[in-house]
Amino acid sequence: MAKATVSLPQGTRDFSAEVVRKRNYIFNTIRNVFELYGFAPLETPAMENLDTLMGKYGEEGDKLIFKILNNGLDNPAKHDQIRTDFEKVLEGKNTKNVTERALRYDLTIPFARYVAMNYGQLTLPFKRYQIQPVWRADRPQKGRYREFYQCDADVVGSTSLLNEVELSNIYATVFATLGIDVEIRINSRKILAALAEICGGADKMTDITIAIDKLNKIGIEKVKEELAQRGLDETQIITIEKYLAIDGSNEEKLAAATALIGNAERGKAGVEEIEYILNYSQLITNNSKLIIDFTLARGLNYYTGLIFEIKAKGVQMGSIGGGGRYDDLTGLFGVPNVPGVGISFGVDRIYDVMEELELFPETVHKGVKVLFFNLGEQESKTAFALMQQLRNNNIGCELFHEATKMEKQFKYADKKQIPFAIIIGSKELEEGTCVIKNLVSGEQKTVLQTALLQEFS
């Protein structure tokens, strides 16, 4: 036989039965909590119009969008036009004649598009959740793929901080259910804006957040270097260093932040937001899990208010979730002034964390419960009838596919982790009985075929 040369596209994966079951366990947990909090599901197509996606993720993001080549490019009547258009593609531009669709890059923009298209029909605030794969033409590496799932929950059409409280409780509930110990780190983009205001003006906000975001990775000295490179002077850098050095309990941090940036209007507002959510959460979840982290910035520039990031305790792993408030998600699609707030779960990383900490329950391995041995034609007919009877009572079973030596059938049961074997040979056939063997303990007993069902109920 020729050697198979089949392979998978870079950065994609097959999921075996065991992995799918474990992933579904995570998905189901998240989905149940979303539903519990009043979020409704939404699914959007794998592909969007290229126009919908381009320009929404920044210059870098645009490059990482998977574009779909149009069909019918081989139509002779269009060759001249397409050659001309293809020249534009070579220059880095996109033309509708060559490509006009692309794979979904995230769930947020398709959601914004959906809200814009259906704004009139939506009951506000609109709370939806979405669990679907997205695709990015990124270089794959550890924990990064070209196809991966996102789990998002967003509320649009409400500025109430109650939404932030709800979302942080969703985080707490999901991770408590999964058994993962986490810190829910929070900060406010308003505080960062106030800091920027004091240090060089609002236009430095992006520079400052980008540099601050790297603190954990590169350390304070490098951050200072980067800030200097980005044009901040020494006094400003000292202020930022003071800001980043804020430490202690949540209360102490808030006090220190107030002292530093409380005079700025937005700084005050940011501190008040955080106070609000901390007070509220005390009533509902374990407050100690919410931790103020003033170094938290999050890369995405559309965040404007409170921001979240989830860090699992006890493992070396990047954030396993994040989110925040944004002011105007749908403005780009012609429906302005729709504020919102959303969170996201990083399922692939959550999976890795649970694997590492061995948190998956035994029950996720859900195979068939019974294997009927096949010991001959008449024997297997009897077994088949009994098997159907069990199936009708919601007991999963299989009949071995051919009459062969028992050793093989035992090994099959072992490999598929089937806990019970039912043996019907010529002797049992004659007596109207069957042998039930517990394959874990090795114990077995003979019962009447008519009594088999009640043995399993």
Added chain:
RNA sequence: GAGGGUGUAGCUCAGUAGGUUAGAGCGACAGUUUGUGGCACUGUAGGUCGUGGGUUCGAGACCCAUCAUUCUCCCCA
């Protein structure tokens, strides 16, 4: 976009300073006498060493290219 690592049996990998018939473990299959597995033992199958060039008397080992894969940086989940 930039820079490393790795490609040898189905899987995980050995293959010493280039030398003749390329190995192991696991897995698969068969058997250790025909209705009781997981163990053990025996045996069998399976590789033009990613691909294409080059150096050499001789290349799985060295050089170049190419493809694949993996990791790091950028960016992100």
